[in-house]
Amino acid sequence: MKCDEVREQLPDYWTSALDEIAIAQLQAHLASCPACRAEAETLSVIWKKLGAIPEEKPGRALRARFETTLEAYVQGLRRAERGPGTREKLDKWLDAWWPRQPAFQFGFALAFLAMGLLVGYTLTQNSRGGAEVARLREEVRNTRQLVALSLMQQQSASERLRGVDYSNRISQPDPQVLSALLHAVNYDQNVNVRLAALDALRPSAANTTVRRGLVESVDRQQSPLVQIALIDMLVDIREKEAADSLKDLTQEAGLNPDVRERAQWALEKLK
Amino acid sequence: MEAQADQLVMLAVRDGDVERISVLFDRHHRMLFNFFLRLTTNRGLSEDLVQEVFFRMLKYRHTFQPGTNFTAWMYQIARNAHIDQMRKRRLEIVHDEEPDWGGVASADLNPHERMAHAQDISLLRRALARLPVEKRELLVLSRFQNLKYSEIAQILDCEIGAVKVRVYRAVRELGQIFSELSGEKAS
Numbered sequence: 343m344k345c346d347e348v349r350e351q352l353p354d355y356w357t358s359a360l361d362e363i364a365i366a367q368l369q370a371h372l373a374s375c376p377a378c379r380a381e382a383e384t385l386s387v388i389w390k391k392l393g394a395i396p397e398e399k400p401g402r403a404l405r406a407r408f409e410t411t412l413e414a415y416v417q418g419l420r421r422a423e424r425g426p427g428t429r430e431k432l433d434k435w436l437d438a439w440w441p442r443q444p445a446f447q448f449g450f451a452l453a454f455l456a457m458g459l460l461v462g463y464t465l466t467q468n469s470r471g472g473a474e475v476a477r478l479r480e481e482v483r484n485t486r487q488l489v490a491l492s493l494m495q496q497q498s499a500s501e502r503l504r505g506v507d508y509s510n511r512i513s514q515p516d517p518q519v520l521s522a523l524l525h526a527v528n529y530d531q532n533v534n535v536r537l538a539a540l541d542a543l544r545p546s547a548a549n550t551t552v553r554r555g556l557v558e559s560v561d562r563q564q565s566p567l568v569q570i571a572l573i574d575m576l577v578d579i580r581e582k583e584a585a586d587s588l589k590d591l592t593q594e595a596g597l598n599p600d601v602r603e604r605a606q607w608a609l610e611k612l613k
Numbered sequence: 614m615e616a617q618a619d620q621l622v623m624l625a626v627r628d629g630d631v632e633r634i635s636v637l638f639d640r641h642h643r644m645l646f647n648f649f650l651r652l653t654t655n656r657g658l659s660e661d662l663v664q665e666v667f668f669r670m671l672k673y674r675h676t677f678q679p680g681t682n683f684t685a686w687m688y689q690i691a692r693n694a695h696i697d698q699m700r701k702r703r704l705e706i707v708h709d710e711e712p713d714w715g716g717v718a719s720a721d722l723n724p725h726e727r728m729a730h731a732q733d734i735s736l737l738r739r740a741l742a743r744l745p746v747e748k749r750e751l752l753v754l755s756r757f758q759n760l761k762y763s764e765i766a767q768i769l770d771c772e773i774g775a776v777k778v779r780v781y782r783a784v785r786e787l788g789q790i791f792s793e794l795s796g797e798k799a800s
Binding site for chain 1: 631632634635638642643646647650651656659660663664667668671730733734737738741752755756757761762774776777778780781782784785787788791
């Protein structure tokens with residue numbers, strides 16, 4: 343036996359895998375080769391010592407963990423046998439729709455965003471939002487009317503003038519505002535306020551109360567400026583009911599000649 | 614005889630009777646735990662790896678073919694689990710770190726002998742921990758797991774002769790480290 347062969351024989355010798363003949367041959371070589379003998383002795387001691395390292399016990403938790411894992415695995419298998427659940431099917435279906443390219447994903451996201459904005463805008467316009475805006479408009483209108491009315495009751499002529507001006511901002515004034523304006527036309531002490539109130543009533547000339555009020559106002563006016571403005575307005579709104587009042591006016595003694603002339607002209611126009 | 618029984622159980626597991634893997638756990642978990650403990654010197658990690666081995670057995674049960682040596686198959690999985698774990702955590706055995714071992718059973722020795730014995734075991738464990746991992750693994754498989762060289766050859770996918778030479782070299786290197794450590798201790 344050569345020294346090299348000892349290297350292969352020793353591991354077998356340690357595990358008792360050598361037969362008697364092989365053991366005899368090995369021992370014969372070791373007896374004649376001090377180097378191999380020394381090494382074999384040292385290594386055999388190490389091999390023997392290794393066997394003295396005791397075996398360790400794992401912790402008890404290991405079995406519990408194993409059983410939990412096994413249980414989860416078995417459940418998973420059974421679920422797989424039953425086929426995918428609704429949730430999985432839905433996920434799969436949605437997943438199939440989702441594009442793989444980042445560019446397409448970006449496009450998808452943008453499209454959804456645009457759709458969302460459109461839907462949101464439409465909903466706001468049509469339902470709750472629309473009603474909300476109408477309610478707000480109504481509120482603003484009411485506030486303006488209130489402001490106009492309160493301004494028209496002020497002591498200062500310029501304040502009352504502002505009130506009349508404010509009433510112009512109301513698209514469809516209340517009967518209350520119209521009546522306040524008519525009152526201003528008839529009874530306000532200031533000519534400018536009366537003129538302004540008259541102008542403010544022009545957009546509401548279709549209203550029968552306004553028309554009747556204007557006709558009745560012909561008798562009450564003293565200022566030639568207002569009288570002429572009123573006559574012009576009655577002609578503009580083609581109020582034929584004013585004819586009698588105008589006729590009376592022309593016959594009034596001490597009337598401003600310009601007013602009389604204007605009234606006669608109006609009577610001609612309204613015929 | 615037992616090897617035959619293991620193979621039959623594993624075939625049953627493969628064919629759907631997965632709960633029977635408990636039988637294999639009962640038979641082998643302790644050996645596997647010691648295999649990993651000697652490789653890693655870390656109890657917690659070794660338990661994790663045992664767990665991993667049985668999980669992989671379930672996962673790859675379809676690859677188990679009739680006639681396969683179950684023990685060799687199991688240790689192949691165990692080796693791979695250990696290699697993956699080392700890659701993942703880049704965990705190498707830190708030399709001279711106090712390993713996570715239990716006590717030393719030496720009831721039949723007198724107090725003096727018991728001390729010398731305990732010292733030997735401690736040195737040997739440290740020497741083992743210093744051995745390169747593939748040599749340590751080879752010694753663990755051949756010395757502690759009591760596997761035949763033919764089985765180790767199967768696990769490592771090499772010739773039996775090569776296994777024997779490697780075992781010889783591993784023991785020689787371990788001996789050298791052991792005597793170095795003994796010298797440090799003595800001086």
